[in-house]
Amino acid sequence: MLQFFLKRSGQLLITLLGITVLTFGIMHLAPGEPTVVQSEMNQKVSAQAREQLRKLYGLDQPLWKQYGDWLERLVRFDFGNTFTDGRPVATVIAEKIPITLAINLLSLILIIAVSVPIGVYAAVRQHSPFDKMTTVFVFIGFAMPGFWLALLLMLLFGIYLGWLPISGYETLGVSMSFGERLIDWGRHLLLPVFVSAFGGLAGFSRYVRSSMLEVTLQDYIRTAKAKGLDERTIIYKHAFRNSLIPIVTLLGLSLPGLIGGSVIFETIYAIPGMGQLFYQAVTSRDYPVVMGITVIGAILTLLGNFLADLSYGLVNPKVKSTAGPGG
Amino acid sequence: MRQFWIHFKRNRLALSGGLIVVITLAVALLAPLIAPDDPSAIHVNAILMPPSSSHWLGTDALGRDVLSRMIYGSWSSIQVGFIAVGISILIGILVGAVAGYYPGWVDIFLMRLVDIMLSIPTFFLILAVIALVGPSLINIMIVIGVTSWMGVARLVRGEFLALKESDYVIAARALGVPASRIIFRHILPNAMAPVYVSAILGIASAILIESALSFLGLGVQPPTPSWGNILTDGKANIEIAWWLSLFPGLAILVTVLGYNLLGEGLRDALDPRLEK
Numbered sequence: 001m002l003q004f005f006l007k008r009s010g011q012l013l014i015t016l017l018g019i020t021v022l023t024f025g026i027m028h029l030a031p032g033e034p035t036v037v038q039s040e041m042n043q044k045v046s047a048q049a050r051e052q053l054r055k056l057y058g059l060d061q062p063l064w065k066q067y068g069d070w071l072e073r074l075v076r077f078d079f080g081n082t083f084t085d086g087r088p089v090a091t092v093i094a095e096k097i098p099i100t101l102a103i104n105l106l107s108l109i110l111i112i113a114v115s116v117p118i119g120v121y122a123a124v125r126q127h128s129p130f131d132k133m134t135t136v137f138v139f140i141g142f143a144m145p146g147f148w149l150a151l152l153l154m155l156l157f158g159i160y161l162g163w164l165p166i167s168g169y170e171t172l173g174v175s176m177s178f179g180e181r182l183i184d185w186g187r188h189l190l191l192p193v194f195v196s197a198f199g200g201l202a203g204f205s206r207y208v209r210s211s212m213l214e215v216t217l218q219d220y221i222r223t224a225k226a227k228g229l230d231e232r233t234i235i236y237k238h239a240f241r242n243s244l245i246p247i248v249t250l251l252g253l254s255l256p257g258l259i260g261g262s263v264i265f266e267t268i269y270a271i272p273g274m275g276q277l278f279y280q281a282v283t284s285r286d287y288p289v290v291m292g293i294t295v296i297g298a299i300l301t302l303l304g305n306f307l308a309d310l311s312y313g314l315v316n317p318k319v320k321s322t323a324g325p326g327g
Numbered sequence: 328m329r330q331f332w333i334h335f336k337r338n339r340l341a342l343s344g345g346l347i348v349v350i351t352l353a354v355a356l357l358a359p360l361i362a363p364d365d366p367s368a369i370h371v372n373a374i375l376m377p378p379s380s381s382h383w384l385g386t387d388a389l390g391r392d393v394l395s396r397m398i399y400g401s402w403s404s405i406q407v408g409f410i411a412v413g414i415s416i417l418i419g420i421l422v423g424a425v426a427g428y429y430p431g432w433v434d435i436f437l438m439r440l441v442d443i444m445l446s447i448p449t450f451f452l453i454l455a456v457i458a459l460v461g462p463s464l465i466n467i468m469i470v471i472g473v474t475s476w477m478g479v480a481r482l483v484r485g486e487f488l489a490l491k492e493s494d495y496v497i498a499a500r501a502l503g504v505p506a507s508r509i510i511f512r513h514i515l516p517n518a519m520a521p522v523y524v525s526a527i528l529g530i531a532s533a534i535l536i537e538s539a540l541s542f543l544g545l546g547v548q549p550p551t552p553s554w555g556n557i558l559t560d561g562k563a564n565i566e567i568a569w570w571l572s573l574f575p576g577l578a579i580l581v582t583v584l585g586y587n588l589l590g591e592g593l594r595d596a597l598d599p600r601l602e603k
Contacts, residue, residue: 011442018443026455143583145535147542148576151562155573159566253445260450264539268562278451279543282458294455298447305446 004313012306019298020074023291024067079292084284089292093274097296099169100266100273103189104258107197108251115201116247119208124235126213134205141202146261150195150268157191164191167270192265199261200254207250211243218242245312252308256301334596341592347585355401364392366399366552375568385570387560393570396552397578403553404582407468407537407546408530414472416526419479424510424518426480427487438484441477449474453536454545462545471533479525486518520597527590531583538579554579 061069073079079089122134158166165171169188176184215221216239224234262275270276274293281289335341354361363383370390378385384393426437444452456470490496491514499509540546541555542562549556554575561572 014439015443015446018439019447022443022447023455026452026459139584139587140580142587143531143535143580145538145542145576145579145583147539148558148572148579151558151565151572151576155565155569256446256448257450260448263450263454263543267543278454282454282545285458287458290455290458294447294451297451301446301448 005310008306008309012302015302016299019295019302020071021067023294023298024070026294027287027291028063074295079295080288082281082289083286089288092277092289093292093296096272096274096277099271100259100262100275101300103192103196103265103271103273104255104262106189106193107200107258110193110197111200111204111254112251114197115204116208118205120212120235120240120243122205123209123212123216131209134209138202138206141199141205144198144202146195146199147264147268149198150191150265153191153195154268164188166191169271192269192271195265196258196261200258203254204247204250208243208247211247212239215239215243248308248312252305255304256297259297259300331596335592338592338595340588341596344585344588344590344592347581348589351401351582351585352405354398355405358399358402362392362395362398364395366395367391367550368395375564375571377568378570384574385568387557387568387571388564393557393574396557397554397575400552400554400557400575401578401582403464403541403547403551404534404537404579406464407471408533408586410468411471411475411533411537412526412529414469415476415529416479416522417476418473419476420483420515420522422476423480423483423485424487424515427484428491428506428510428514434484437480441480444474444477450536450539453540457540457545462540462548464547464551467537467540467546471536475529475533479522479529482521482525483515483518486521487514490514490517521594524590524594524597527586527593531586531590534579534583534586 077090079093081087082089082092118134122128122131125131154166157164165188169185169192170181171184171188221234221238224238229238262273263279264275265271266273266275267279274297277289278293280286281293368391370386370392372390373382373386374390375388376382376386376390382392382394384397387393387396422437422441426434452474453467453470456474457466460466460470487510496509496513499513504513537546538553538555538558541553542558544556544559546555547553557575558572561568561575564571
């Protein structure tokens, strides 16, 4: 297990380094120097900001030195200052992260809580009406544009029925007791969390279903059946636990999608999180913020994957002896 | 191949997916012939009109016919879908083939690159690049293509690892056939079937990404219509014009569904073992 942990940590570091190279490369993707492009495209950016960018990236230095300096700042979480209000990017991001993380965590919980029972039940009752309905739901879930779902729900619950607020995450300018505040948050976050979870719900239900079906074809399940164990024991003790193994991995892999999706629902529901900050930075070409969030988004994803990997190692005893599926 | 058709024809869902794909393609290509109105014709006396006999799906804030804009908008989506996927398939095949054929550090390096690309939230990556190069039809095609080749690369690599040891490849190598010829002429044609499937599914996801980008104002730029940017108007007028929010999204849903059903159907037909 220790060897597995060390190997994974090593890979994590290499990937992290790769991400920084890639992000750094993106900055240089733009035709000419980033500072030039930026002043052409956005008159609002002052000469002072341009000078700041030049200093941040050391554009008069050789490329390897630019990268080295940038990386050194990155390690200290120094992403420079924003163009818009001149505050440190790291501070601005730190303010916005909690709400985004909270929504993503809630949708992850929702995804697991709903899709696991659906997937298991659909697999156990294969070809039943419930199973067929699940398949339809999965196909619609895959094809549904998240932002359209957000609009529809806004239209239905916010405007026609008037049940839920359609923007922000809390009612501003009203003092409430803690209990009331909690309900207020809940009412604001219900739609964003649901929208953010929707695609994942479909993907996961399908995955749990096929994972369960696959496991039920294994020899040890047949053995258990032959032994005369009752169906409930077979499903929950034997099949379900083994089908969980690949699901843990998928959980890690679904993180980039979830975090990336924050841009959409935070913009639509006017939630002041990292996604909205990112969107505003992109439209106002606030490069230090764009680059900062890209790197932090990647780090969050990596951490998620790493945790998923570790728990994979915990669930699956086979991993402990070998070093896991490399590459 | 016959086996394939038998399986495919039996799959009614896949057939209806294929039908949707054909219809959307026809609509996109024949837009000028079937659209009831000029998509940019402004009718000042018919602003934000609900669906009626003169404008079947209503009009937008400039009094333009929503149905006509949607018909022309399909062309944006189809273009982005096909070209972005073309780019991603090309990169994916190249990376996957090289990684699968050359074990050792080349393989390790390329697969690590795939891991890195996969760990950056794709949507962030796309938006970051768009912020630098600016939003336009061409740019989003390229950006979507360049950020979505990883799945294909893994797929092709897997096929190559399996096919590399087959007798005909070993024979070709023994005969001194150059590596590039073995890769592209001998192995690749046999590795293509799953790539086609993933291409069709890729078109679906490219259309989804394009519509989201256009919705956010970072994709197809008005006045060129696209399903995504009609929905932007839908959001701006959400309290008064439900039709602007409903119909374009439905078009996206149905189109993406069509490609997904077709792709899944093809996959099942290519691999009948999966059919349980």
